[in-house]
Amino acid sequence: MKKAIFITVRTDSSRLENKALLKILGKTTIELVVLRAKLVKNADQVVLCTTDRPIDDDLVNIAQRCGISSFRGSTEDKLDRWLGATKKFRIDILATMDGDDLLCDPELMDLGLAQIESHGSDFIRAPEGLICGSFTYCIRSSALEKVCQIKGTTDTEMMWTYFEDTGLFKVEDLNVRDRIFFSENLRMTLDYIEDFEFFSKIFEHFNSLKNDVPLRKIVAFLNKNPDIPKINWSRHVDWAANQKRKTKIILKEMPRS
Secondary structure (H helix, E strand, O other), X not given: OOEEEEEEOOOOOOOOOOHHHOEEOOEEHXXXXXXXXXXXXXXXXXXXXXXXOHHHHHHHHHHHHOOOEEEEEOOOOHHXXXXXXXXXXXXXXXXXXXXXXXXXXXXXXXXXXXXXXXXXXXXXXXXXXXXXXXXXXXXXHHHHHHHHHHEOOOOOOOOHHHHHOOOOOOEEEOOOOOHHHEOOOOEOOOOOHHXXXXXXXXXXXXXXXXOOOOHHHHHHHHHHOOOOOHHHHOHHHHHHHHHHHHOOXXXXXOOOO
């Protein structure tokens, strides 16, 4: 089965302007995500999934320079964008990696891709307590196509509810046992200026130009330097509340028999 990492990203952002193009150690944050995605051993391909707007031309150019594929589609509907990419590149299983998640861990992504293939599941999600930003989702393309058939909206930013709450799919938590990947006070996603400061401290400490430092090593460093996680942790409550507020499920009306 052909497996891929889909990096989901747009240039415009409301809370931190042009965050995908901000630079750390001379590299844009989206370049750092691409470098991370290319470390996933179980993936056959990495695809940057963005919109067809001219504002996102820079992202496509970056993907080309980094030697990965790109797909352009709907601005709002990332499920439809992913579906288009699965069809274009003939992908059977995808793991999503948000452009916000600079340290999404290749070890966990490999674990998810192996699990969804071997278990025959449709959707793999992060277990409760897993470090925010360390893992996103693994999705079987057949389940993605089904969701796109039943959803009744193009606003699919909070897409997980269609897999988790419809009762139509086999959903599993990522089977990760090592407690190093669990924390109640680490936030590794880029939405606010404090997040950018947090990431900058980490990359500068490790001089991580290739973004290949294992998450295990980063967590050990942060545990010894608790002032760094404190830089952005206060933002997590706002972020989580915003996620909850925007999560909704809208299905098409099915014809009555």
